[in-house]
Amino acid sequence: MSVPYSAFCEDFYVNMRLGSQLNLPHQRETVLHFFERVQKDFPRMTRFRKSENGEYNIEEDRNSDSYRWVSLESRRLSSGYVNPPSLAEAQKLHHLLLELAPYNLGVSPIEIDYLDVLFGFDMSFSGNHDEIVAESLFGDSPLTCLAEEKGAKAVDFQPTVTVALSDDCRLQARIDIVTRTNSYQVRTGDFSDDAISIYLILRRYWGDRPRDPMEQLFSQMTTRAESLCENYIIPRILRPISAAIASRS
Numbered sequence: 059m060s061v062p063y064s065a066f067c068e069d070f071y072v073n074m075r076l077g078s079q080l081n082l083p084h085q086r087e088t089v090l091h092f093f094e095r096v097q098k099d100f101p102r103m104t105r106f107r108k109s110e111n112g113e114y115n116i117e118e119d120r121n122s123d124s125y126r127w128v129s130l131e132s133r134r135l136s137s138g139y140v141n142p143p144s145l146a147e148a149q150k151l152h153h154l155l156l157e158l159a160p161y162n163l164g165v166s167p168i169e170i171d172y173l174d175v176l177f178g179f180d181m182s183f184s185g186n187h188d189e190i191v192a193e194s195l196f197g198d199s200p201l202t203c204l205a206e207e208k209g210a211k212a213v214d215f216q217p218t219v220t221v222a223l224s225d226d227c228r229l230q231a232r233i234d235i236v237t238r239t240n241s242y243q244v245r246t247g248d249f250s251d252d253a254i255s256i257y258l259i260l261r262r263y264w265g266d267r268p269r270d271p272m273e274q275l276f277s278q279m280t281t282r283a284e285s286l287c288e289n290y291i292i293p294r295i296l297r298p299i300s301a302a303i304a305s306r307s
Contacts, residue, residue, distance in 0.1 A: 061124070061141045063287070066296040067179040068253065072145065073138040074152035074276065075174035081132050082163055089114055089130065092162045096128055099154055103128070126151050133171075135159060149280060156272040170264040173272060175279045177287060179296060180253035183303045186244055187237035187254045188212035194302035195235075195295065211244050223282070228263040231286060233295070254299065258283055258291050 063070045083089070093116045097103050103126060106116045117127035124141040128151070137155050142148035152175075159165040183190060189212040196202045196215065204210055220232040238252035260279045262268075268275060 061143065062145055063179060063292070063296070064141075066292060066300055067181050067256075069141055069178075069180040071138050071140040071176075071178045072142060072148040072152070072280070073136065073174070073176040073178065074155065075172075075176065076135045076156065076159060076165070076272070077171040077174075078133045078135075078165060078169050079171045080169045082130060082135065082165070084112065084114070084130070084132070088163070092130070092158065093128070095158060095162060096151075096154065100126060100151060102126075128155065130163075135163070135165075138176075145280060145284060149277065152276055153273040156276055159272070167264070167267050170272075172264060173262045173276060173279070175260050175276060175283050177258040177283050177291075179256040179291075181256070181296075181299060181303060182251055182253045183306070184249050184251045185239075185306055186212060186249065187239040187252075188215040189239075190254065190299060190302045190306075191215040191217070191235055191237060194298040213239070213241055213244055223260075226266065228265060229279075230261050230263075231283075232259045232261070233257070233291070234259065235295075256291070256295055256299070258286060260286075 061070055093106060093114070096116065100118075102118045103116050105119070106114075108114050112132065114130040115127065118125035124139075124143070126139050127137065129136040135155060137151050139148040139151055192202055192205060192212045192215045195217070205212060214237075216235055216237055218232065218234050220230055223229045223231055234255075234257040236255040236257070238254070239249065243249045260283050262275060262279060
């Protein structure tokens, strides 16, 4: 099965983030038992390390085209699957972590701050990323008026938009567009092959303490994110940026 959305980007990934208002346990026995349990279901996750800031990570080989990763930070549990064969396959790791968190990490519904599902799209372009975004997404917007000034060059077009999807505003959707062109590259014309990243993030705030299991809510959010991608992200963001990149090739 082909990678979802591969026609529109070089890399696609589905991430999960579970935020806590309290510090998550980082004792040796707890951490090792938790990651060993993850490794039992995903034996290719063999690369374990601790960063200087105290973050624990376990992942598959990042040199592969497709790989999984898990990160345990002080107040957040995160995971991702880069270039999954399907959305259903991508959810398996995230579901496992959400099932394990209450028992292996002692995460209580009382302390949960939010739950995120992130759909990420990386589109490589060796040129001015901000110029591409301005051209493909802003069109005749008044916000591009400064670009009409003689000699003006785009150096920071990174829109972020957030909307509430529920009356209580606990379910929100955000679009982040991240460019990686800097002023030096614009000044010299020496551009890298970095990617323009488009993120669709659905965040569920936990203030009402929902009774449904976290993995069930995550599935519902993933389905909603898929619908938003099909209806909005692909036709209105990915396709215009892809066309603008193709026009420079």
